[in-house]
Amino acid sequence: METPRALRVLLALMLVGLLLFPLVGERFYIQYATKIMIMAIFAMSLDLLVGYTGLVSLGHALFYGIAGYALALAGGDAAVSLWWSLPGAMLVSALAALVVGVLVLRTAGIYFIMVTLAFAQMMYFFIRDSEYFGGSDGIYLNAKPTMSLFGWAPLDLGNQLHRYYLTLALAVATYVLLRTVLRSAFGRVLIGIRDNEPRMRSLGFPTFRYKLACFVLAGALAGLAGYLTAVQDGIMNPEQLGWHRSGEALVMVILGGMGTLAGPALGAGALMLLELVFSIWTKYWQLLLGGFIVAVVLFLPGGLGSVFARRRGGAGHG
Amino acid sequence: MDFATFLIQLLNGVQYGLLLFLIASGLTLIFGIMGVINLAHGSFYMVGAYLAFSLTGLIGSFWLALPAGVVLAVLLGIALEWLLIRHLYRRDHLYQVLLTYGLILMFEELRSILFGDDVHAVAVPALLNFSIRLTDTLSYPVYRLAMSGVCLLLAAGMYWLIARTRLGMMIRAGSVNREMVQALGINVGLLYRLVFALGVALAAFAGMLAAPVASVYPGMGNQVLIISFVVIVIGGIGSVRGALVAALLIGLADVFGQVVFPQIAGMTVYLVMAAVLLWRPRGLFGSA
Numbered sequence: 001m002e003t004p005r006a007l008r009v010l011l012a013l014m015l016v017g018l019l020l021f022p023l024v025g026e027r028f029y030i031q032y033a034t035k036i037m038i039m040a041i042f043a044m045s046l047d048l049l050v051g052y053t054g055l056v057s058l059g060h061a062l063f064y065g066i067a068g069y070a071l072a073l074a075g076g077d078a079a080v081s082l083w084w085s086l087p088g089a090m091l092v093s094a095l096a097a098l099v100v101g102v103l104v105l106r107t108a109g110i111y112f113i114m115v116t117l118a119f120a121q122m123m124y125f126f127i128r129d130s131e132y133f134g135g136s137d138g139i140y141l142n143a144k145p146t147m148s149l150f151g152w153a154p155l156d157l158g159n160q161l162h163r164y165y166l167t168l169a170l171a172v173a174t175y176v177l178l179r180t181v182l183r184s185a186f187g188r189v190l191i192g193i194r195d196n197e198p199r200m201r202s203l204g205f206p207t208f209r210y211k212l213a214c215f216v217l218a219g220a221l222a223g224l225a226g227y228l229t230a231v232q233d234g235i236m237n238p239e240q241l242g243w244h245r246s247g248e249a250l251v252m253v254i255l256g257g258m259g260t261l262a263g264p265a266l267g268a269g270a271l272m273l274l275e276l277v278f279s280i281w282t283k284y285w286q287l288l289l290g291g292f293i294v295a296v297v298l299f300l301p302g303g304l305g306s307v308f309a310r311r312r313g314g315a316g317h318g
Numbered sequence: 319m320d321f322a323t324f325l326i327q328l329l330n331g332v333q334y335g336l337l338l339f340l341i342a343s344g345l346t347l348i349f350g351i352m353g354v355i356n357l358a359h360g361s362f363y364m365v366g367a368y369l370a371f372s373l374t375g376l377i378g379s380f381w382l383a384l385p386a387g388v389v390l391a392v393l394l395g396i397a398l399e400w401l402l403i404r405h406l407y408r409r410d411h412l413y414q415v416l417l418t419y420g421l422i423l424m425f426e427e428l429r430s431i432l433f434g435d436d437v438h439a440v441a442v443p444a445l446l447n448f449s450i451r452l453t454d455t456l457s458y459p460v461y462r463l464a465m466s467g468v469c470l471l472l473a474a475g476m477y478w479l480i481a482r483t484r485l486g487m488m489i490r491a492g493s494v495n496r497e498m499v500q501a502l503g504i505n506v507g508l509l510y511r512l513v514f515a516l517g518v519a520l521a522a523f524a525g526m527l528a529a530p531v532a533s534v535y536p537g538m539g540n541q542v543l544i545i546s547f548v549v550i551v552i553g554g555i556g557s558v559r560g561a562l563v564a565a566l567l568i569g570l571a572d573v574f575g576q577v578v579f580p581q582i583a584g585m586t587v588y589l590v591m592a593a594v595l596l597w598r599p600r601g602l603f604g605s606a
Contacts, residue, residue, distance in 0.1 A: 056412065103592075107599045110355070110411070114551040115595050117544070118588040125584030243544055247419065254416045286427035293420030297413050298405060 007262050007308035018168055022161055031232075034164045036272045037171045038228045043252040043264035044174055045221035050250065051258035052182060053214050054194035055105075058113045058246050059120030060222055062100065063093040065241030067223030068230035069127065072139040079143035082157070086145070090223040097219025101212045117243060128238035138237025141230060157231055167228055171265075174221055178261055181217070190214055255296060257305030266305055319577065322452045327573050333462050335569020336469035340524035341542055342549040342561045343476060344517030350556020351493040352510050354403060355411050357418035360543030361425035362518045366391060366525025367534045368429060371438050380443040380530070387526050388519050395518030399511045407510070426536070435536050440529040465527050472520070473562055480558060489513060493556065548587060552594050554604025563602060 018037075022030050042064055049055040067089035074080055074088070104115045127133040144157035155162040181187050189210050192200045201207050230236045239245065248271075256267025274292060278285030300306055319327075345359045369390060373383035402421075406414045441447075442461045449457035480486040491499045492509050500506045525538075532538070549568050553560025568587055575586030594602065 050412070103596060107595060110349075110555060111551060111595060111599055111601070114547060115592060118548070118592045118595070121544070121588045122585045122592070125588070126582070129581060129584055244540075250412075251416060251419050254412045258412065284427050284431060286423040287431075290420040290423030290425075290427065293423070294402065294417055297409075297417040297420070298402070301409070301413070 004308045007260075007305060010308065011262055015172070022164055027160060030160055030164050032272070032276060034160070034167050034232055035229075036269050037167045038225050038232065039249070039252065039268040039272060040265040041167075041171050041174045041228070042222055042225035043249050043256070043268045044178055044261055045218045045225065046249045047253045047258060047261065047264040048178060048182075048190075048214060048218045048221070050253050051260070051263070052187070052194060053190045053211060054197075055211065055215070056113050056250070057116040057218075058243060058250060059100075059104075059116030059118070060218070060249055061241050061243070061245035062116075062120035062123050063097050063219035063222040064226035064229070064245065064249075065127075065236070065238075066096050066123065067093045067226035068236040068240055069133060069139070071145070071227050071230045072141050072236040073133075075141060075143060075145060077142050079146045082145040082147045083149060086224070086227055089227045090220045093223025093226070094216050094220040097216045098212070101215035101219070105208060105211050105215065117246070120241060120246060121243060124238055124241045124243075127241060133238075134236075136238055138235050141234045141236070144231055144234070163232055167232070170224060170228065174224065175261055175265070178221075182261070186210070186213070251293070255293065255303055257303030260305050263303055263305035267303070270304055322456045325452065326456060326458055327577055328570075329458060329462065329466070331570035331573035332566065333466045333469075333569070334573060335566035336466050336473070337524050337528055338542070338545060338549050338569055339473060339562050339565035340469055340527075341521045342546040342553070342565055343473075343558050344520035345546050346550040346553065346556055346558060346561045347489075347513055348517045349550065351489055351513050352403075352407065353411075354406060354514075355414045355418070356403075356517070357415060357543065358421035358425065359517070359521055359546060360539030360541070361422050362391070362394075362521035362539070363525040363528075363542050364425065364429065364539035365394065366522030367440075367529045367532075367538060368433055368525075369522060370526035370529040371440050371534045372433070374440055380440070384523075384526055388523055391519045391522035392515045394522075395515030396511055398518070399514040403514060404507065404510070422540070425539070429536065437533055437535040439533050442530040459531075461530060465531070468527065472523075476558055485512075545587065548591050550601075552591055552601055554601030557601070557603040560601060560603030 018033070021033060025033065042060075046057065046060045049057050049060070070089040070092040071080075071085055074085055100116075100119050104112060104119065107115050128136050133139065147153050147155045147157060155166055157163055157166065182190070189200065189205055189207075192205070193207050193210060197207055226240065229240065252267035252271050253264045254267070255271060256265065257263030271289075274289055275285065278288045282288065296304065341359065341363055344362075345356060348354050348356050348359070366387060369387040370380070370383055373386050374380050377383050377386065398421075402417060406417060442459075446461040446464050449459045450463075451457045478486075480489060488499065488504055488509055492504070492506055496506055499509075545568065549564045550561055551564075552567065553562070553564035567590065571586050571590045572583075576583040579586065598604070
C-alpha cells in the first residue's frame with residue numbers, strides 16, 4: 001500500500017523535528033523520545049509480520065528481550081564494542097526466530113497467536129527463574145558499548161544525546177530497509193501470502209520458506225530494538241520478554257494502522273506520548289488512555305494513520 | 319511424595335482446573351459463537367472478585383453477595399455488548415484485540431479509583447470454614463472442595479443448556495451460520511447479547527468463588543487471562559467440552575509442575591500447550 005502524500009509530508013516534518021528536538025528538549029524528554037523511537041523500531045518489525053504477511057504474533061518480545069540479554073551477558077561489566085555486539089545480538093535474535101519460526105509457522109490464525117505467545121512465555125519463565133540471567137531482578141549493564149573504530153569514536157553512548165541520535169539513525173535505517181524489502185519481489189510475495197496463501201502456493205511459491213524468512217528478519221529487527229533498550233536503560237529484566245511487551249507492540253501496530261510502515265511508528269509515538277501527557281495531567285491516566293483506544297476502534301476503523309489516507313473505496317488490507 | 323500429599327495436590331489441581339474452566343468456558347463461547355477475541359475477560363474475573371469483596375461488606379453475607387453479584391455481572395455484560403462489542407462483529411479480530419485492551423486499562427483504573435491498590439481479603443463463609451483431616455499434620459479445607467463441587471454443577475448445567483435446550487440449539491446454530499439463523503426469524507443480536515452476558519457472568523462468578531481463597535488484588539485479571547487463552551486453545555476454540563478437559567490438564571500440570579520440577583514450574587503450562595498444538599494444530603477438540 002502506498003504511503004499517502006499527507007502522511008509522507010508529516011513523516012518528513014517529524015524527521016526534521018526529531019533532528020532539531022534536542023536543541024530545545026530537556027534531558028527527560030530526550031530520554032523519553034529515545035524510548036519512543038526504540039518502540040517504533042520494535043513496532044515496525046512486528047508490522048512486517050502482522051500487517052504485511054498476516055502473521056499475528058503475540059510473542060515478538062521474545063526476540064526483543066533475548067538480544068538485550070545477549071548484550072547484558074556479553075558486556076555487563078566491561079564495555080564491549082558496538083561493532084560486533086550489535087550484529088551479534090541481532091544474530092542471536094535471528095537464530096531464535098529461525099528455531100521458533102520452524103515450529104510456529106505450522107499453525108495459523110488464532111492458533112499462531114497462541115503458539116507464539118507460548119514460546120515467548122516459556123523463555124520469559126526460563127529467564128526469570130534462572131540464576132544465570134539474574135532472575136526477576138535482571139542484569140545491570142554497568143558499561144555502555146563503545147563505538148570506537150580503529151581509535152576513532154564517532155559517538156559516546158554514555159551520553160544521552162549521542163544515544164538519541166544513534167537511535168534516530170537506526171530507526172530511519174529500519175524504515176528504509178523495510179520499505180526496500182517490501183517493494184522488492186520478496187515483499188510482494190509476502191503481501192500475496194497475506195491476501196491469499198493457497199493461491200501463492202499454487203503459483204509455485206514455497207510460502208513456508210518466505211514466511212520463515214520474514215519471521216527471521218522481523219526477529220532480527222526486534223533484536224535491534226531490544227539491544228537499544230538495554231543500552232538506553234542500562235538494565236535488562238524478564239518483563240522485557242513478557243506478554244505485556246508483545247501486547248503493547250501489537251497495540252501500537254493496530255492503533256497506528258497495520259500494513260503501513262509509518263502507521264506503527266505513529267502508533268508507538270501516539271501511545272507513549274498520550275501516556276506521558278495523561279499521566280502528567282491526572283493520576284488516572286489509564287482510564288483516559290483506555291478510553292482513547294476504545295474511541296479509535298469505534299470511530300477510526302483503519303487506525304490513526306487512516307486519517308491521512310485519501311478515501312478510496314474499501315480498506316486495502318485484511 | 320506420600321499418598322496424602324499426592325491427594326492434596328490432586329485436589330488442588332482439580333480445583334484450580336475447574337475454576338479455570340469457568341473462566342475459559344465463557345471465553346471460548348464468546349470466541350466460538352460470536353467470533354470476538356475478548357482480552358477483557360480477565361477483567362470480568364477481577365470484577366467478580368471485587369464484587370464479592372464489596373457486596374459481602376455491604377450485605378454482610380457471602381451467600382447473598384453471590385446472587386447479587388451474578389445479577390450485576392449479567393447487567394454489565396449486556397451493557398458492554400450493547401455499547402461496544404456489537405460494533406465489532408464484522409471487524410477484523412485485531413480491532414477486537416485493540417478495543418478490549420483499552421477496556422482492560424479502563425477496568426484497572428476504575429478498580430484503582432474505587433478500591434485503591436491494596437490487597438483485600440474476603441472471609442471464607444463460616445458454614446464452610448473448616449478442614450478435613452487427612453493425616454496428623456495434613457488437612458484439606460472444605461471450602462475448596464465446595465468450590466470444585468459448584469464448578470462441576472455449573473459444567474453440567476452448561477452441557478445441558480447447550481446440548482439439550484432450545485436456546486442451546488439456537489446458540490449452536492448461530493455459531494455456524496449467522497445469516498441463516500436470522501433468516502429463520504431468530505433474533506441473533508439478542509442471542510449474542512445473552513451469550514456475552516453469560517460469559518461475563520461465568521468469569522465474574524469464578525472471581526467471586528476464588529475471592530476467599532485467592533484474596534482480591536490489583537492485576538489479578540491479567541494473570542488468569544493468558545492462562546484462560548491457553549486453556550481454550552488447547553481444548554479447541556469454541557468447544558466447551560474441550561475447555562473442560564484442557565482446564566483440568568492445565569490445572570494438574572501447573573500444580574504438579576510446581577512439585578515435580580520446581581525450577582521450571584512457570585514453564586510447564588506453556589510446554590504442555592506447545593506440545594499439544596504441535597501435535598494437533600487445532601487443539602484437542604477443535605473442528606478440522
